[in-house]
Amino acid sequence: MTDVAQQIQRLAAEIHDHDRRYYVEASPTISDREYDALLEQLRRLEADHPDLVASDSPTQRIGGEPLDAFRAVEHTQRMYSIDNSYEAEELTNWARRCYEAVDPQIVAIDSELKELEDRETGLKGKRDDAARQQREALNARRAELRAARDNRLDAAQREGYPIAGGYCAEPKVDGVAASLRYEAGRFVLGVTRGDGVRGDDITQNLRTLRSVPLALQGSASDIGVIEVRGEVYMPQPEFERVNRELVSAGDEPLVNPRNGTAGALKRLDPAITARNGLRLVVHGRGAIDPGVVESQSALLERCRAWGLPTNPLAERCATTHALLEYIERFEQKKQSLDYGVDGVVVKVDRFDLQERLGFTSRFPRWCLAYKYATEQAPTELLAIDWQMGKTGKLTPRAKMTPVFVAGTTVQHATLHNVGEMSRKDVRIGDTVLIEKAGEIIPQVVKVLDPDRPGRSDPVVPPRVCPWCDTPVVIEHDQRRLQEIEGWPRRVQREQELAAKQGREPEPPAEPPPVSILDESGRYCPNPACPAQLKERLWHFASRGQMDIDGLGEKVIEQLLQAGLVRSYGDLFRLHERRADLVKLERMGQKKVDNLLAGIEAAKGRGLARVLAALGIRHIGSTASTVLARQYGSLDALLAASVSELESFQTDGAESGIGPEIARSIFEYLHSERGVAILEDLRELGIVLSEEKPAVAARSGPLLGKTLVVTGTLAGYSRNEAHARIEAAGGKPGSSLSKATDYLVAGEKAGSKLAKAAQLGVPVLNEAQFEALLAGGEP
Ligand SMILES: NC(=O)c1ccc[n+]([C@@H]2O[C@H](COP(=O)([O-])OP(=O)(O)OC[C@H]3O[C@@H](n4cnc5c(N)ncnc54)[C@H](O)[C@@H]3O)[C@@H](O)[C@H]2O)c1
Ligand SMILES: [Zn+2]
Known part of the structure; x- marks a missing residue:
């Protein structure tokens, strides 16, 4: 294989890998801009070597894949991706290409030029006078036409390529594409983009979105088919709420709203999708009965009249000058929106012109996404420290020279886990690039000077817990483990298949063994670890849980240091240690009174809050409320089997407690440790029951009903x-x-x-x- 062929193959494999991470697993490891640069590199190589373009090259197809768990549905019209640009110049180049293809004068000139060319070919080989004269006339006409064409284009450039009907500019909402089909005004089918040809049937999940009308209004019921395309997204406040709940349940937070949306839409239980506060905005069309709408701006208007949500910030722009002005204006405005936007989509407005422009293998030619670059900044990495979570997870965190990025000064960035840290090969003293995209926590994008001489050695992750010296437990990426485990089976299957087909077997290559690069988590397994205890007590006492007044982070540290508290129960025994408490620094009588009163008040918060406060994996405030309501008391909950926990219905509907949550709560309640903790709390008089819904509001439109x-x-x-x-x-x-x-x-x-x-x-x-x-x- 040639070097270039190899290079193309390697790049394609790398991009394919990023596609899977981005579309299927919803956890990308590089920024969009870097991804786009890789794709561009591949496109260039392929352009120089057209014979090496594979039919499944990432340049030839759209990234997603339908998931096995859903019914795959073929799109009536392909769903395309959109070409990207990050520069104003690319936008005007795009507009010029559109203009050249649709401006009547240029089109007329081009067709005459083509005609001249054909006539010239007809004259080939003829040397007589008549032919010479014809050739001269032809050349003169060609020069004339070319000059006219240049003039027309120059004028158009000055005016900003004023295409007939103009352009339409809209925010590029950062979410997940979906196609929605209405027949006679009724919502009948919702499908993800998938690979552009086939997507997943997510009708049930989409039905749970408030912004998706199940029936359209007005004229829509007289129209056979209205298929619209839009973006499903998670508004910022919902993203923050979901993340608060995930974190309080000991789960990993969502990386960003887009990933959260993709994840929520993939849930098999629509009730769970419903809980994520997703919204829809319509921005395009699929199949629509002929003659219903003639342009993008008319489509948006009609959608509004039918009751479909569209973006009120969409604008018709006559020229590229107006487009660029919109883009500039919008960069300011986007900060104040309550949803994530990663750019502006510009489209040729008239549908007949769009049709004339057509599509490439991946993109419509009549549409372009202008993307704002994510704000990034270089800074020096000073140290890597280890943070303890309440489940014992040790997370590496980069400490950096403070740097201003995306509106705030940043000096810490998460490295997620040892695998991620090793893959990026981050070392102390490196200059790193950091960014804050839709994420709340800043990320290290990459090392900027990996070849610098005298670089320090890779950081050795701790083998024992830095706080209690217990040897750590290491977990590896689940997918890699399955890949390794499943390899012998895949080899066998290939051998059987080859034998059946009477050919040489081509067994898949053995996957490399797991290494530090595949590490997904490092845990301190010691339940008595003081660092974990601090995190757990902190969680226990916080707002959404037991809400203990006067028990902040500093006080917890003091209590642990003085040996006054070793468990949740110890908090409720503190009143016996009054004398010791008063002796603590910055405490005093009054503060101790407050603290003890706060602790006393927390006793009656009820079962739901207690369950949420214990930091049981996957049990946040939502799950604990559902469980406490269903069972009413700890004893009833203890009597329930796993299968009952996962399948109980609340009044005929799914409870939302899936197998994962059910197993987690069951294991905790029946573990030695869980039993000890809960018995202790019971003896101390903590309320471990929940009043049934009688806690009704004392006002409201349904009072007494x-x-x-x-x-x-x-x-x-x-x-x-x-x-x-x-x-x-x-x-x-x-x-x-x-x-x-x-x-x-x-x-x-x-x-x-x-x-x-x-x-x-x-x-x-x-x-x-x-x-x-x-x-x-x-
Ligand atoms: N970081 C990574 O590892 C990684 C991997 C794969 C893809 N990506 C990123 O994703 C991009 C490709 O993803 P893509 O194919 O979904 O393209 P895209 O997200 O750049 O743009 C296309 C999508 O934009 C959406 N959209 C939002 N608002 C719209 C509007 N007003 N009008 C029309 N469409 C609108 C549509 O759903 C459309 O499918 C890449 O260019 C890259 O930036 C990143
Ligand atoms: Zn420890």
């Missing part, structure tokens, strides 16, 4: 509907009686409908229910 919910609602899970009823002052019931005020019926409502009719209980559909919640008439 009882509502029963049945069937599947599009906008909420059963639990959420109940929570909304309570928040509005009402009482959610489970069985119908004469005392029931309303029956809220979703899809597949079943026998309760007949019973309601019998009892004379009014039935509400979802829209009427929402109207009632909002304080109006149903």
Whole structure:
């Protein structure tokens, strides 16, 4: 194989790997700009060596793949990616190409030039006078046409390539593409982009989004097919809320809202998707009945009238000058939006012109994404320290010379885990590039001077816990482990297949053994580790959990140092150690009184808060609330089996407690340690039960009303509907009686409908229910 062929293959493999991380696993390891640079490099090589372009090259296809777990659906019209640019000049070059292809004068000139060329070919070999004369006339005409063409283009450039109908500029919302199909105005199918040809059927998940209308308004019901394309995204406040819950449940936080969206859409249980606060914005079309809309700007207008959400910041721009002005203006504005935007998408507005421009193998020619570069800054890496989490996880953190980036001064960046740190080969003294994209925590992008002489040795990760000297436990990337484990099976399968087909087997190469590069986590397994204890107590006492007034980080450290606290229970025994407490630095009588009162008050927070406070893996405030409501007391919870925990329904609907959560809570409750902790808390008089939903609000539009919910609602899970009823002052019931005020019926409502009719209980559909919640008439 030639060097170039090898280089192309290596690059393609590398890009393919990044695609998988980005689209399938939703955890990219390089920035978009670096990714785009790799792709550009490949494109250049391939352009010079067209014979080496493989049909599955990343330059020839769109990155995602449909997932096995969902039904794959073929798109009626392909879903494309969009070409990127980071420079104003690329944008004007793009506009020029569009202009040349659609401006009537240039098109006329080009077709005449083509005609001249054909005539010239016809004259080839003829040497007589007539032919010479014809040739001269032809050349003169060609020169004339070329001059006219240049003039026309020069003028167009000055005016900003004023294409007929102009351009449309819209924010490029950073989310996940989806196609939504409406037939006679009803939502019938939602599909991800997948590989552009086939995507995943995510209809059920999309139905849970409030911004996805299940039925369109106005003229839409008279139109056979309306297929729109849009972006599903997670607004910033939802992203922060979801991350707070994940962190408090001991799970890894989402890296950014886009990854969070991709993850939530891939959930098999729509109730979980519903909990992520996703939203939709429509920005394009798939198949739409002919004659319905003629341009991008008209489409957006019609969508609004049909009740489909579009971006109010979209604007028609007559020229590239206006486009660039929009881009500049928007760079300021995007900071204040409550959703992530990574650029501006510009499109030729008129659909007939779009059709004339057509597509390349990956992109529409009539569309371009202008991307804002993520703010990055170089700085020096001073040290790497290890942070302890409440589950015992040790996370490497870079300490750097402070640097100003994306609006704040940054001096720490996370390195995630030892694998990541080793793959980036980050060492002390390096100049590193850091960035803050949609993420809250700054990231180290890469080392800028990896070939510098006299570089320090790689940092050796701790083999024992830096706080308690217990040997650490190392975990490796699950996917790599499966790959290694499954290799013999793959070899065998190939041999069998080859034997059947009567050919030489071509067994897959043996995957390399796991190394430090595959490390995904390092843990201190010692439950009594003081560093973990501090993190756990800190979590236990915080707001969303036991909410103990006066027990902050500093006080916890003091208590641990003085040996006054070694467990959660010890907190509730502190009143016996009053004398010791007063002696602590900066404490004094009054502060001790406050602290002890805070601890006393926390005793009655109830089971849900206690479960959330214990830092059990995967158990955050949502899961603990569902569990406490369902079981009512610790004893009832203790009596439940794993299979019951994972399958119980709250009033006929999925509880949202999947197998992972069920196993985690079960194991904790029945572990020696869990039992000891909970028994201790029980003896100390901590309330380990939960009042059933009687904690109704004392005001609201539903005050004093009882509502029963049945069937599947599009906008909420059963639990959420109940929570909304309570928040509005009402009482959610489970069985119908004469005392029931309303029956809220979703899809597949079943026998309760007949019973309601019998009892004379009014039935509400979802829209009427929402109207009632909002304080109006149903
Ligand atoms: N960092 C990595 O490892 C990595 C890996 C793969 C891809 N990527 C990034 O993803 C890009 C490719 O992803 P892509 O194919 O999804 O392209 P893209 O995200 O750059 O743009 C295309 C998408 O933009 C969306 N979009 C948002 N607002 C829109 C609007 N108003 N109008 C039209 N479309 C709009 C559409 O859903 C469309 O599918 C790469 O260029 C790279 O930047 C990064
Ligand atoms: Zn330890």
